[in-house]
Amino acid sequence: MRSWINILFLSFLVSSIYGQSGGQTGASQLLINPWGKSSGIAGADAAFGKGIELVYMNPAGVAGTEKTDLLFSRSNWLQGSEIYINTFGVAQRFNNKSVIGLSLMSFNLGDIEITTVNNPEGGIGTYRPQFINGGITYGRTFTEKIDGGITLKLISEGIHDVNAFGMALDAGVRYTTGEKNNINFGFALKNAGPNMRYRGNGMKLQLTFPNGNTQTGESTSAAYALPLLMNMSVGYKFDFHPSHKLQTGFTYTARMLLNDQTRLGVEYQFKKYLQIRSGFVYEKGVFSMSTRQTALTGPTGGFTLQLPYGKNGQIFGFDYTYRDTNPFEGIHTFGARIIL
DSSP: OHHHHHHHHHHHHHSOEEOTTSOEEOOGGGGOOOOHHHHHTTTTTTTTOOSGGGGTTOGGGGGGOOSEEEEEEEEEESTTSOEEEEEEEEEEEOSSSEEEEEEEEEEEOOOEEOOOSSOTTOOSOEEOOEEEEEEEEEEEEOSSSEEEEEEEEEEEEEOSSOEEEEEEEEEEEEEEESTTSOEEEEEEEEEEOOOBOOBSGGGEEEEEOTTSOEEEEEOOOOOBBOOOEEEEEEEEEEEEETTEEEEEEEEEEEETTSOOEEEEEEEEEETTTEEEEEEEEEETTTTOTTTOSSSEEEEEEEEEEEEEETTTTEEEEEEEEEEEESSSSOEEEEEEEEEO
């Protein structure tokens, strides 16, 4: 059963995704938010979030790193499928203007039986699909109110005998205003890059003619575009008390050849110790199983526990996020962070 689930998920990732306009995109793993805090608030933090995990929604958020931010997360993708996503990121501030961040996202789809025309039942070994995205981010504080960021991403996907490589750029900016700097605006363009194409020995063919002669050739796969999108966001923070804060956020995601998404989220924070968040991702048809184009049904939620330690305000934190799905039993993301 697991092999069939993995094959279906692999097919989803490497195949084209068709939109209403009749076009197609690929590299669909670029549409997955692997980070705990950001996905728990449904990605509505694109205008106000900060730290290395903002490389997904808006790289300008990396500029908000205070000193050093280390983060690891592991997602149990579609509970029951035995598919996992491991993500690591680190961001380091070098001066009062510049921050450099590195991030890595890797899929663990398990081992799948190798089958061929002559061996349809397998028994000749296994292969492990490889989907890895890596990025380097430069975040910069231009003024007290304006931050910017840009990410260069390397994309690798494939199996044992076929693979594809690509590059993409993300860029974003955010603006803070209000008497208490409690109003934020953000804009980000993601996944801008050249088309990708599969190549490898798996594309080679050997033809046998009726006279017994053989000829080797190679088929050419169709090129596919990256899933270009824009995030436009706003956030507002309520300061009821020095110990209690309430952050709200809204993000509109315009996606090329896919349904646009509206993201709403709210987060309660008690001092530095506790954060509780919830959100919803809406897109056309999401409320009906017959019209939904994704397994995600919309609701998200999670929390963060943080423990200060040391003499210089270091923090150790634990994140948990749940995203509702149908079918399967949801997506569970666990994360650990160290802020130095």
